[in-house]
Amino acid sequence: MSLVAGVDSSTQSCKVVVRDAETGALVRSGSAPHPEGTEVDPAAWWTALEAAAEAAGGLDDVAAVSVGGQQHGMVCLDEAGEVVRPALLWNDTRSAAAAAALNTELGAAAWAEAVGLVQVASFTATKLRWLAEHEPDAAARVAAVCLPHDWLTWKLGGAQGLEALRTDRSDASGTGYYSAATSEYRRDLLKRAFGRDDLVLPEVLGPTESAGTTSSGAILGPGCGDNAGAALGVGARPGDVVVSIGTSGVACAVSETPSADPTGLVAGFADATGRHLPLVCTLNAARVLDASARLLGVDHDGLSRLALEAPSGSGGLVLVPYLEGERTPDRPDARGVIHGLTLATAEPAYLARAAVEGLLCGLADGIDALKAQGVAINRVLLVGGGARSEAVRRLAPVVIGHPVLVPEPGEYVADGAARQAAWTLTGGEEPPAWELAGTETYEADPDPAVRARYAEVRDLTEGV
Ligand SMILES: Nc1ncnc2c1ncn2[C@@H]1O[C@H](COP(=O)(O)OP(=O)(O)O)[C@@H](O)[C@H]1O
Numbered sequence: 423m424s425l426v427a428g429v430d431s432s433t434q435s436c437k438v439v440v441r442d443a444e445t446g447a448l449v450r451s452g453s454a455p456h457p458e459g460t461e462v463d464p465a466a467w468w469t470a471l472e473a474a475a476e477a478a479g480g481l482d483d484v485a486a487v488s489v490g491g492q493q494h495g496m497v498c499l500d501e502a503g504e505v506v507r508p509a510l511l512w513n514d515t516r517s518a519a520a521a522a523a524l525n526t527e528l529g530a531a532a533w534a535e536a537v538g539l540v541q542v543a544s545f546t547a548t549k550l551r552w553l554a555e556h557e558p559d560a561a562a563r564v565a566a567v568c569l570p571h572d573w574l575t576w577k578l579g580g581a582q583g584l585e586a587l588r589t590d591r592s593d594a595s596g597t598g599y600y601s602a603a604t605s606e607y608r609r610d611l612l613k614r615a616f617g618r619d620d621l622v623l624p625e626v627l628g629p630t631e632s633a634g635t636t637s638s639g640a641i642l643g644p645g646c647g648d649n650a651g652a653a654l655g656v657g658a659r660p661g662d663v664v665v666s667i668g669t670s671g672v673a674c675a676v677s678e679t680p681s682a683d684p685t686g687l688v689a690g691f692a693d694a695t696g697r698h699l700p701l702v703c704t705l706n707a708a709r710v711l712d713a714s715a716r717l718l719g720v721d722h723d724g725l726s727r728l729a730l731e732a733p734s735g736s737g738g739l740v741l742v743p744y745l746e747g748e749r750t751p752d753r754p755d756a757r758g759v760i761h762g763l764t765l766a767t768a769e770p771a772y773l774a775r776a777a778v779e780g781l782l783c784g785l786a787d788g789i790d791a792l793k794a795q796g797v798a799i800n801r802v803l804l805v806g807g808g809a810r811s812e813a814v815r816r817l818a819p820v821v822i823g824h825p826v827l828v829p830e831p832g833e834y835v836a837d838g839a840a841r842q843a844a845w846t847l848t849g850g851e852e853p854p855a856w857e858l859a860g861t862e863t864y865e866a867d868p869d870p871a872v873r874a875r876y877a878e879v880r881d882l883t884e885g886v
């Protein structure tokens with residue numbers, strides 16, 4: 423039996439799964455936390471990966487390993503391969519003004535046409551503009567820029583010089599200077615953002631091309647952005663929408679064609695199989711549940727129980743969850759709002775319900791934006807830490823207006839990376855056919871009034 427490993431270096435933690443390459447059966451797993459904050463020294467990811475791998479029984483006996491990672495984070499390296507400054511993560515909004523300036527300079531429609539996305543503070547290009555403007559000394563030392571998964575793959579391969587950096591289409595397509603439609607870097611746009619285009623950029627590998635080997639001789643897969651990893655992990659195919667409630671809230675779909683949404687709601691990323699992954703991402707998802715539970719002095723199960731006690735629509739109480747500003751819609755300075763409080767709704771159960779409904783309404787808006795891009799929806803699959811909440815699972819079909827399939831709780835990004843590792847090992851046109859275990863279907867009558875009321879309040883948050 424050959425073993426393969428998949429890594430998910432996500433915002434809050436690092437997870438490692440070890441699986442049977444042929445059947446996909448889970449053999450071992452481990453995880454380790456990441457530090458708080460939207461600016462992180464990549465060394466902390468390496469420490470967490472080592473700890474998670476150890477907790478998963480080590481990687482010495484695996485034949486291949488792939489790394490999936492949080493997208494967009496700006497990892498800048500100097501000539502010697504040293505990290506120039508802590509990485510700015512996807513949820514760091516300090517480059518919002520840089521994003522607005524880039525959109526004004528080129529025009530939103532031109533960005534969408536060129537690289538499939540309109541700039542927002544999450545994307546790497548805007549972080550590079552911020553660095554050039556605010557830390558010119560650091561910017562001058564940058565010899566290469568890469569993403570979290572690229573850097574970890576490079577480290578696993580022995581960090582053999584900047585020219586050894588590798589990435590894949592899914593993660594490159596989130597930089598803002600790579601086109602998923604043409605599979606090419608746009609160095610002209612890198613220069614527009616950063617003022618220089620003489621940087622080493624990771625070579626973009628195809629879905630099964632190897633990025634090298636680890637010190638124990640395991641083949642390194644190309645790796646992927648975490649959302650492409652989740653899509654591969656659940657075996658998404660055209661017609662499937664994958665909704666992920668992690669630190670970020672995501673709705674994405676595997677598609678045969680690239681997207682270019684000039685409204686900027688949908689980002690035209692690539693997937694990990696050579697296809698496309700139009701995607702909507704919010705800044706506020708599972709942590710809305712964390713914060714609401716904290717506010718109410720309960721744990722996650724308690725929050726879920728409370729939410730299920732209140733009536734649909736929470737008696738008009740709405741929670742717009744822009745706790746960290748928001749990315750979709752692009753309101754980096756917005757704040758969360760609780761609206762419609764009455765004597766009757768001033769109850770823990772109503773607030774808990776409003777939190778779950780508000781989170782789901784943002785994701786339902788995302789699914790609508792995918793539909794507007796021509797994405798066909800046959801199945802909706804729900805994954806991520808937030809899917810462990812019963813209230814989320816039961817209210818999702820009510821708010822989204824579509825039955826929701828929930829695979830058994832698991833680490834689907836790490837699973838997708840493991841599946842990619844197995845594919846890199848065996849080759850072939852399609853990834854190995856691993857079965858998705860234990861999927862439950864949640865069905866309920868939709869309640870469109872919940873979204874209608876949310877939409878009224880959401881639009882009060884403009885500029886808050
Ligand atoms: N039972 C639960 N109910 C609601 N949220 C949960 C539950 N268990 C974990 N979470 C939340 O899920 C989040 C972690 O999810 P995960 O998908 O691993 O995030 P990320 O990949 O962004 O690090 C945390 O914010 C955690 O508090």
Ligand SMILES: O=C(CO)[C@@H](O)[C@H](O)COP(=O)(O)O
Pocket residue numbers: 432433434491492493494512544596648649668669670671672701703
């Ligand atoms: O920015 C995006 C996608 O565009 C996020 O989805 C990040 O990739 C972080 O993912 P999680 O840590 O929430 O899984």
